[in-house]
Amino acid sequence: MKRDSRLSSVLHALLHMAAHDRPMTSEALAHCMNTNPVVVRRTMAGLRDAGLVRSEKGHNGGWTLGRDLKSVTLRDIHQALGEPAVFAIGNRNENPQCLVEQAVNAALDDTFHDIEALLMERFGRLTLAELAEDFTRRLAAYKQNKA
Amino acid sequence: MKRDSRLSSVLHALLHMAAHDRPMTSEALAHCMNTNPVVVRRTMAGLRDAGLVRSEKGHNGGWTLGRDLKSVTLRDIHQALGEPAVFAIGNRNENPQCLVEQAVNAALDDTFHDIEALLMERFGRLTLAELAEDFTRRLAAYKQNKA
């Protein structure tokens, strides 16, 4: 089953933006994310509405971060993307007449609900700043290795 | 994103089989699962290989349970289905050159790995017998309500 990679893409984009001191155009982001400027705008629209990023038109326009990296969690981003479905597994029929299927659905729904809550809790504790730090570590290791 | 409903379908099928004392044909299962006999056979193939169900050809053939309901967990079934992807969210690129993307992927992979383990643990504690009991309760409530 194909996975929704928007969260991953957006994180990638935001960290690149953090490393830039000028606005980045949709085209530049699209290039480093291996996609297309319109897809970038579409994906970032929710983040803009949530105040996580800002966009400017015209000359020297483009995308900039709207908040400090420390204050943005993966949960914020997931929300800004419209809280897309977390699980690739689900019920065939959400409102079945069949009592057997109702029992099955209830068990699965319960389970997925609880596990999703755990995931969201964890997302809520992971900040962009932490990802940026990890990147810095990787960069240092890479340079060391090269030298 | 469309979800894989095979787990849900199969649970539904198995509970119906448990309530029958004769083999159920793919056609009968397909009918109550709102799908197609070939899809049923395809889906059940893994369960047969895992010994969870048996299939017989010819007259009076069809599908029967291979094990006691108490001994089968959702985890067994998930495994028998080939351990399909649990999450609808994933990385864009599994082996990126970009160090930023590597940092992002590492964080997401870690998180999803841990959460998936929790889900599997929970699946491992949920048996078909428990689902069947829940169905029985629902049936009793339904009858009461009707009377």
Next chain:
DNA sequence: TTTCATGTAATATATGAAGTTACATGAAAC
């Protein structure tokens, strides 16, 4: 030997995400 059922390969269909085109809007540069 006919009927009924599964087993499975090959193909077709349907769905929805991602990509693309086209054009409107608005800001800065000149």
Next chain:
DNA sequence: GTTTCATGTAACTTCATATATTACATGAAA
């Protein structure tokens, strides 16, 4: 003020892939 550059967004196309379907082989019971 008009040209250029950038986003905003609707409409449309492409592509991936899960699901459904067709077709036929296999094998058991009647």
